[in-house]
Amino acid sequence: MTAVNDDVPRELLLPTYQNRLRVIGRQLDLGGYSAINLMEIPGGCLIRAMGPGERIPEALEFPQSDFPEVMARAITGRGEGARSHRPHPLLPTGYEDFLRALGFRLDAQHAEAITVAELESFIAVGGLVRMEQYSRTGLGPLQSLLRADDIVALLDEAFRRRTPEIDGGLKRRFRQMRGMG
């Protein structure tokens, strides 16, 4: 067992979706993966993704037991490692930003058993979320198709939450990348 660095803020070691998906996203960006299909299973996440230059998808495993160590490495090695992610029209800043922002939303919705599938025109997010009025269970299916504008809004919201002085900066950058502004 590896000791987790004491310098890592405790809140980052909580196994929230925001934290767990963030470190997964970072690994995906560093590995240059694309076209991800993520499914949460007992004990972690399984992901099918295309590696750089590959024509057959790779199967990746992210056990939850590895999460504290991977997060510690991510924090202590922040800024290191070449990001080789290929810009996807839907995700201009890569998987880490997107999955972190999505994770925050999923935590707020008390989501469970999540799935994230990246397609050409949208990203499909599935699972269960707490629904106060939904039948007697209190849980109902989550099925959200995030299109380009939804993703921009999600990322902008996350950037504003983290750096309130940024006002629409990402949106402008995204529109520029898409030749819209």
Add this chain to the structure above:
Amino acid sequence: METATTQLAVYLIEDDPDHTLIITRAIRQISPGVRVWTVDDGESALALLRESENLPDLILLDINMAGLSGFDVLAQVKGDARLKLVPVVMLTSSELSADVARAYELGASGYISKPSYVHDVRAVLGNTLLYWAAMKRATEGSEGR
């Protein structure tokens, strides 16, 4: 990581016997406890689902079937108040983005593509376990109030 060790009941709706065999073997390899019912056409599958007292935990549904297509079956399942909570995962031999996108738009929970059968089946079974475990906890919690 754990794989699906608990018993799940799966309906496999697929008209290609080779694919049926491959997927059934993949399921048995990953989790021998999973019970699999195979049906080779959409109409029979819908009739069976509507008549059966116990619903499956998961439906694996081929997109391209003769007769009622996977999309037709999916739309009917998701439009049925009794069936709509059952996760439906589409089976596709290609990753035709338009097909997969349409399936999600109709309410599919995911898709399994041919080159990744074993990995995808493991992921889908594991995710289905989490799904029903959460539903069960929520139901028990709501009944206990």
